[in-house]
Amino acid sequence: MVIGREKKSVGRIIPKNNYDLSMPSGNSVAAYVLLKLYYITQNKQFLEIAKKIIESQAISAAENPFAFGYLLNALYLYYQKPTEITIINGKNSELVSYLRKKFLPESITVLVESQSNLEALSKYPFFSGKEFQNDKTTVFVCKNFSCSLPLSDLSEIEKEL
Template sequence: QSLQTKEGRLLHRFREGHSSVAANIDDYAFVIWALLELYEATLETKHLFKALEYQSHVFAYFRDDRDGGLFFNAYDAEALLIRPKELYDGAIPSGNSVAFMNALRLSRITGDVEMDERAHEIYRAFSGQVEAAPTAFTHFLCGLDFAVGPASEVIIAGKMEQPDTQALLKTLRISFAPNKIVVFRSESSEQPDIETIAPYVQPYRSINGRATAYVCSNFKCSLPTNDPDQMMDLLNKK
């Protein structure tokens, strides 16, 4: 059974063979987070396309155009006395905190400046609350740490099935390097799907016939390398 409407919007619950109730901001934020983790684990662009689709729903249906931040319920959902905006991060982070980080990650992956501005709208909406009681907003602070840096972008160009590509990816995955995004530009096709949503990766090609890593910070890149250890040295210097 599907937890989507025929228009592609998420639904909140599935019970006894029936799905219904419009999804709230928490539903969207956590599904997008899961899709971003799936992309980083598999580097299959279909997960990014779906994450971007749902992210567009977030800003279309939950955004507070006047004061910033994201309402808990969509503007066309069942009417409530008020439309709350939740930020407190308990055992489970709030939808606003997760959506803040999601927008930051997507903006770095795609190079979308407008997405970055949307993320900073969320920050500006809640900055006073966070400053007053920072320990109540721990996941939001993770997003803030990612936003102000240092953060890195790692672009890998190569063919997924090749051992040299796998060596670079394995090294990235076994090493703890927070505040980074990884983008894979496949050279197995003439027009990689990733270029559709991240046009800036088009010039990044493999060098010397081997998978190549470009380690960047705010899209300013070090010299490319084919060596996994050198890649990590560059990443750890950012």
């Protein structure tokens, strides 16, 4: 706020829109992304923050679900344990393209492009036990704490999904 020539700080007041109308609200996007981060890293802090966001909007979302579409996506991801899809080495653009185009709202898909990236990510349970193969793209589909063998054929991947 500027008064004459003198500047006074009154703090930042940022209006917050809780509704997911034509654009999702920041809270809804944050909850959704934090849940995905939780499932990848198993860092409980991400889960706790996401739960607080969801709980803070729960009554309003129950009264008017049409105004909270993206928050409902986050809620769905919270209650429906996601299918984890890990794509190792995206050389086969057909597999990558298929998985990117397929509507899988209950899934978390991660593409790991290089051996060094996989090594850096191997500290997280989401990536443990997965190996990089230079010559082909492999896909792992994990559901209910059980992972498929490495898949490299589109028909095998479709069966697993």
